[in-house]
Amino acid sequence: MTVKIDGIEGTQPEQLMKLLLSLASDWGDVFDTSKLKAVHLSGAMTNIVYRITWPKNASEDDVRTVLVRIYGEGADIFFDREEEIRTFGLISTHGHGPHLLAKFPEGRVEEFIHAKTLSACDLRDPEISTLIAAKMREFHDLNMPGSKTAVLWPTMRKWLIKARSLCSQEHAKEFKLDIIENEIDTLENELSKRKQNVVFCHNDLQYGNIMIDDKTRTITFIDYEYASYNPAAYDFANHFCEWAADYHTDTPQNLDYNKYPDLEERQRFVKSYLSSTGNQPSDADVDQLIDDVERYALANHLFWGLWAIISGYVTHIEFDYIEYAKQRFSQYWLKKPQLLKE
Numbered sequence: 001m002t003v004k005i006d007g008i009e010g011t012q013p014e015q016l017m018k019l020l021l022s023l024a025s026d027w028g029d030v031f032d033t034s035k036l037k038a039v040h041l042s043g044a045m046t047n048i049v050y051r052i053t054w055p056k057n058a059s060e061d062d063v064r065t066v067l068v069r070i071y072g073e074g075a076d077i078f079f080d081r082e083e084e085i086r087t088f089g090l091i092s093t094h095g096h097g098p099h100l101l102a103k104f105p106e107g108r109v110e111e112f113i114h115a116k117t118l119s120a121c122d123l124r125d126p127e128i129s130t131l132i133a134a135k136m137r138e139f140h141d142l143n144m145p146g147s148k149t150a151v152l153w154p155t156m157r158k159w160l161i162k163a164r165s166l167c168s169q170e171h172a173k174e175f176k177l178d179i180i181e182n183e184i185d186t187l188e189n190e191l192s193k194r195k196q197n198v199v200f201c202h203n204d205l206q207y208g209n210i211m212i213d214d215k216t217r218t219i220t221f222i223d224y225e226y227a228s229y230n231p232a233a234y235d236f237a238n239h240f241c242e243w244a245a246d247y248h249t250d251t252p253q254n255l256d257y258n259k260y261p262d263l264e265e266r267q268r269f270v271k272s273y274l275s276s277t278g279n280q281p282s283d284a285d286v287d288q289l290i291d292d293v294e295r296y297a298l299a300n301h302l303f304w305g306l307w308a309i310i311s312g313y314v315t316h317i318e319f320d321y322i323e324y325a326k327q328r329f330s331q332y333w334l335k336k337p338q339l340l341k342e
Contacts (some may be wrong), residue, residue: 004102020036020052022100027064028056029055031054034061038052047070047107047225049067050067052067052068065096066099066111068109069109087227096220096221097113097138097222097261098111111223113211113220115122115214115218116214117207119248120248121209122212128212129265132269133270133273135219136202136205137273137276140200143234144229152299153188157181157184163310179208187298187302191326198230199230199231201230201235202224203229205238208223209223236289241260241297242302244259253321253327254320254323255328295340298339306325308322308324
């Protein structure tokens with residue numbers, strides 16, 4: 001038996017309604033199922049996310065709000081959902097992000113954070129960028145259980161195998177999938193020549209995964225599906241690449257690398273990160289990290305390019321994943337000769 005919640009596409013398990021009823025009861029709410037409202041929150045490309053509200057009492061003068069995340073099709077290719085939920089809970093106990101309220105087979109219910117999700121242009125705001133850098137340092141300092149080795153390289157190799165198994169011959173040829181394994185090997189060898197600071201990274205710091213409380217100017221990172229141990233420089237690279245994106249346009253798959261942070265903006269971010277613990281970095285430390293970040297941007301293009309190819313074949317979220325993949329791979333081939341100095 002299934003139940004439809006007004007505002008959510010399709011039908012969801014009756015278990016979801018039971019979970020909401022149980023939560024409302026625990027909170028002492030007077031729960032009227034006819035008063036539930038759901039609003040789709042755009043910008044997510046792995047899951048479908050809704051804000052759900054209901055009146056706490058009959059007078060309807062106070063409203064309860066939660067976030068419901070419906071897992072996207074094919075997402076289990078990219079990460080272990082149970083592991084992701086464990087990570088979610090552990091990060092919450094460290095004081096980061098929302099609390100997990102309940103889970104059901106097709107998704108979960110999370111605490112709704114009453115803060116503003118950033119927009120694409122917010123990333124360019126010097127004050128906000130500085131706050132993001134400091135929060136990134138906090139996140140990187142988390143001591144999470146499990147292996148402390150970088151997962152970037154084995155993940156890309158696994159995704160390459162999956163992309164090859166799904167791809168049409170046309171796409172396999174277009175994306176040069178026959179030589180991408182060699183590109184991954186080359187990158188790993190080149191980027192591993194320098195000692196890397198491997199930390200717990202978010203790995204998906206696009207603007208939609210960053211929230212700010214306008215009153216307290218507190219930054220919160222959300223959505224940890226891809227969080228894992230990686231070189232810190234890779235997390236910087238991922239964030240800087242996201243400056244080129246705006247997922248709230250008529251063409252969300254299009255990237256504008258003219259918006260990639262310039263040297264001054266990268267220096268400000270890196271200095272803010274390194275100095276957030278009270279120690280002032282040397283110019284040499286800043287320059288070294290910036291150089292590492294630029295080289296890890298190459299790995300980031302391959303990572304999300306492979307992700308997009310797979311998503312284009314398994315996901316039904318309205319987004320042109322294949323066009324997105326084309327742009328990430330194009331940027332890789334454009335920048336590789338300069339950054340690896342072949």
